[in-house]
Amino acid sequence: MVIEPAQGMGDTAPPVAARATVPGVGDRGRRREGEHWSRRRDLERQLHDGPALRIAALTLHLGLLKDKLQAGAGNVQPDIDDLQRQLHTVQQELRAIADQIYPPLLHDAGLGPALREVAGGGRVNLHVDAADARFDPALEGVAYFAVLDVLKHLDADGPPVHVVIRRSEEGLVLDLANVDTRRGGAVLDRIQGLGGAVDILAEPGMGTIRVRIPCE
Amino acid sequence: MRVALAEDGALFREGLVLLLEAAGHDVVGCTPDGDSLVKLLAEEPADVAILDIRMPPEPDGGLSTAERLRAAHPGLGLLFLSHYAEAHYLMRILQIGTEAVGYRLKEKVGSVEVLTDTLTRIQNGEIVIEPVLARRLVERPTGTRRNAVASLSERESDVLRLMAEGRSNNGIAAQLFVTQKAVEKHIANIFTKLDLHPDASEHHRRVLAVLTYLRSQEDGG
Numbered sequence: 001m002v003i004e005p006a007q008g009m010g011d012t013a014p015p016v017a018a019r020a021t022v023p024g025v026g027d028r029g030r031r032r033e034g035e036h037w038s039r040r041r042d043l044e045r046q047l048h049d050g051p052a053l054r055i056a057a058l059t060l061h062l063g064l065l066k067d068k069l070q071a072g073a074g075n076v077q078p079d080i081d082d083l084q085r086q087l088h089t090v091q092q093e094l095r096a097i098a099d100q101i102y103p104p105l106l107h108d109a110g111l112g113p114a115l116r117e118v119a120g121g122g123r124v125n126l127h128v129d130a131a132d133a134r135f136d137p138a139l140e141g142v143a144y145f146a147v148l149d150v151l152k153h154l155d156a157d158g159p160p161v162h163v164v165i166r167r168s169e170e171g172l173v174l175d176l177a178n179v180d181t182r183r184g185g186a187v188l189d190r191i192q193g194l195g196g197a198v199d200i201l202a203e204p205g206m207g208t209i210r211v212r213i214p215c216e
Numbered sequence: 217m218r219v220a221l222a223e224d225g226a227l228f229r230e231g232l233v234l235l236l237e238a239a240g241h242d243v244v245g246c247t248p249d250g251d252s253l254v255k256l257l258a259e260e261p262a263d264v265a266i267l268d269i270r271m272p273p274e275p276d277g278g279l280s281t282a283e284r285l286r287a288a289h290p291g292l293g294l295l296f297l298s299h300y301a302e303a304h305y306l307m308r309i310l311q312i313g314t315e316a317v318g319y320r321l322k323e324k325v326g327s328v329e330v331l332t333d334t335l336t337r338i339q340n341g342e343i344v345i346e347p348v349l350a351r352r353l354v355e356r357p358t359g360t361r362r363n364a365v366a367s368l369s370e371r372e373s374d375v376l377r378l379m380a381e382g383r384s385n386n387g388i389a390a391q392l393f394v395t396q397k398a399v400e401k402h403i404a405n406i407f408t409k410l411d412l413h414p415d416a417s418e419h420h421r422r423v424l425a426v427l428t429y430l431r432s433q434e435d436g437g
Contacts, residue, residue, distance in 0.1 A: 087323060088323050091323045095299065095300065104270070105302055108270070109304055116303070117302055120303050120352065120353070
């Protein structure tokens with residue numbers, strides 16, 4: 001009897017289709033860590049370059065305004081309007097960053113509504129077909145950002161992307177049709193921590209990526 | 217105007233009360249959650265209730281509270297305030313009511329003029345929608361109505377966007393520097409192109425025109 005050598009420490013065998021399309025666990029783990037920390041660094045930079053700098057500038061403007069008022073200089077209304085406009089910009093920048101951390105709508109209403117909001121505001125033509133099923137926050141977060149990552153790599157004028165989300169006996173099943181199936185590896189990187197699997201339902205190129213993530 | 221408000225953030229709540237009073241409104245009460253607002257309004261009549269969307273009872277207490285308020289006081293105007301302008305919440309708000317409702321960003325009601333304009337329009341029965349959201353819905357339509365939407369002329373799209381903000385024909389005419397008659401003609405064209413039946417009332421068709429966009433959002437591509 002021949003016993004196959006184990007593939008590696010703690011390697012839970014991924015589904016065949018996924019194993020065929022992605023490199024070994026070591027590379028994948030390293031790449032996932034790398035992306036995780038570069039995303040965090042990027043968020044910090046956005047906070048610094050946007051809202052933090054803007055608020056610092058606003059304190060200067062307020063100082064000037066105080067000076068202007070003390071000097072009895074007439075009309076300060078345009079200054080105040082400008083301050084409010086800038087504060088609105090700060091809010092918008094903070095919202096954009098919060099959405100990259102965990103979109104509030106994803107927490108409040110789930111995957112379907114959150115992805116529909118992306119469909120309404122995004123550059124890619126997106127059709128979302130989802131029941132009201134809710135999953136735990138980690139699963140919804142992972143699935144949401146995995147979809148966004150796939151969308152990010154698509155041309156704006158490509159065929160409409162169709163997302164179907166449903167709950168099976170095992171957990172979440174999410175089909176992403178009309179996408180670049182070469183992103184399957186990146187999707188697997190994201191969902192593997194939750195024991196998820198990726199099936200590619202086409203040859204490399206445009207096709208359907210199926211994501212399955214188990215849950216209670 | 218008599219105004220009641222519920223908002224769980226103490227700083228914003230206090231600031232809003234100060235601004236309402238500065239605008240000459242009578243604040244009949246303010247509470248940190250929806251349940252106590254319902255109790256308060258059972259005793260104190262008001263013209264408009266201002267509700268934070270995300271407040272207790274979780275997760276979106278503003279919406280569940282508004283449903284109860286609309287049932288108990290049909291004439292009470294409802295203004296929803298949020299940090300986020302999302303089509304999803306707008307749909308839910310329009311399911312609660314298509315008259316005397318408003319949905320605005322918290323930091324965009326920060327002046328006496330804007331706040332009073334918003335409250336007055338709601339009291340008059342209009343729908344007031346944050347302009348940035350109305351614009352996004354009209355400019356980025358998706359779904360089965362895509363063709364109907366694409367068939368609108370540029371001017372008709374402008375008119376529909378202003379309708380989605382809840383503007384009256386007069387208001388639209390003033391914004392676009394055209395006559396009211398021209399606006400009426402554009403609106404008739406929009407109704408035809410969106411296939412809205414002439415047997416419905418004018419106000420009803422207006423709301424349907426706006427909802428057409430929102431529904432096509434919900435339906436997806």
